[in-house]
Amino acid sequence: MTGEIVLTKMNRSILLVSRPERMPNETNFRMIETPIPDLGEGEVLIRTLYLSVDPYMRGRMRDAKSYVPPFPLNEVLIGGVVGRIVESKNPDFSTNDIVVGRLKWADYSVSNGQEIKKIDPHTASITTALGILGMPGLTAYFGLLDIGKPQPGETVVISGAAGAVGTVAGQIAKLYGCRVVGIAGSDEKTHYLIEELGFDSAINYKTTTNLKKELSEACPKGIDVYFDNVGGEITDAVMTLINYQARIVVCGQIALYNLEKPDVGPRILPNLLIKSASAKGFIVSDYAHRSQEGLSQLTEWVVQGKLRYRENIVEGLENAPAAFLGLFLGENTGKQLVKVSD
């Protein structure tokens, strides 16, 4: 199939055709086929190898102000892509260069070179440029270290712990000498966190009858750092157990992304007040000026075997919407990717 598309120079791409109201579904997306555009001077043509599905994209599907503008309706979705240069009119890129960037959910993207950068396929699997050595890894690195500021002996709790960001944040916290407790949505995930990633404890929030009690047993010295990917009731339970001067890293709120209107819950400012604690939101681009620092350190840890990772790979561009939807069903352990071509 893929070969034929190259020959006919047709380009499949995926549009957002309606805004999800709660949980997104397949009808929000549509695949179209268009000719591959000709390149102008300075442009390159990129064959998509892998594309990344990420929870933050749900926010961009909403027609509301957020840290990034909403995806326009009836246009091709944009996300993290690893691809190969198949044609270049840009002196900085050669055919067969492997690049990563924010590109189209399509077989091919055209770029003027500004939104892509070359990656070295010999350092690590090229897929890591979308995971542990890409946006999710940097998110974990800066969120945990810059906002969480973990100290040896402290207790770090991570929600969404088995996801692309949580798995990295937890392992870094272990490297910093912390007790690390993960919260995840299946026994398979909690076993993975403990047995393969070295978490000290992990709680399946879907089967526990008393999350607060399990958490307090897993954190006998209270909670110093909470790396939150989830929000909602999981976070409510954590907030009651934070220590003096605890740091809450607000990385994601996936439990709330599909709600029709803003959720209510226990107010947390009183908790922050009585504990002199802090909560800070962030997005990885806040640290764009330090991305090289983060990438160097993460690469070193990966090469040394100090950080491990897992990838879930779905085959076929046409399955990208389903892979995206799976993020909200807890289907992935580690990084969820879509393989578009070889």
Added chain:
Amino acid sequence: MTGEIVLTKMNRSILLVSRPERMPNETNFRMIETPIPDLGEGEVLIRTLYLSVDPYMRGRMRDAKSYVPPFPLNEVLIGGVVGRIVESKNPDFSTNDIVVGRLKWADYSVSNGQEIKKIDPHTASITTALGILGMPGLTAYFGLLDIGKPQPGETVVISGAAGAVGTVAGQIAKLYGCRVVGIAGSDEKTHYLIEELGFDSAINYKTTTNLKKELSEACPKGIDVYFDNVGGEITDAVMTLINYQARIVVCGQIALYNLEKPDVGPRILPNLLIKSASAKGFIVSDYAHRSQEGLSQLTEWVVQGKLRYRENIVEGLENAPAAFLGLFLGENTGKQLVKVSD
């Protein structure tokens, strides 16, 4: 009356005899009269001149873990006091020294000298040691500057703006070149903030029909720093208007102190997330190691006339409970004090 008590060496003091369930009332307090204890070696006897009533004391009346242990029932309340040494067996203190410290709600307190410090009655009115040059002033100083980090041209919103802390925080923000908007509970207070303290705008939250709309008009460039003394619905309105990388200074939550059980409201972590914003609680003792720095700067500003203050003074130890209750009714503009003797 006061004279007689000195002569008979009897000491009136106020006990907490029951824990308030919602709004405290007079039945939670009882005045008793006991002999003034004899001094041991190293001790001083302090005649209370002024005592301070402060919102944080409500938290200590609850039998729950907080940053400070609860007041024990049937014991004398402890709070900020300015007094005169009337007898000294401590070489560091002489008769007639004026001191400030955390002492009893009583005509007299005995101290070993550790919880008191001398103040210079020539620098400013001795009452300021309980207000602008004391705990509330330092709270405003460290909260605003260390957590709020106001930058010239930024917009700072302050809830409870006419209180002992809010009035100082707002004036410091003006000294730092900010647009300052206060939220307070009467027209008299909002006029005071604008006309006498130089706030750019002030909103009476009790009479507005749309706090969010008034706030957004008063803050055309959004909100960069929110100094929160109040919490609850006022804070809900502010949170919808915060800017990228806004700082929320969680100083008090007086709207919630008298609720029977924890309140619910719109979740704020999504707001922090999409704005890369932070919220941090604190208590002034977090900055104990820097109190001299704060006090020197505040004193300089007061002496230079750059910071103004107002005090509400109620006469008579027996009226201390009523003055305390008044804090929750919004009766005070500026610092609420009780004058116990001349």
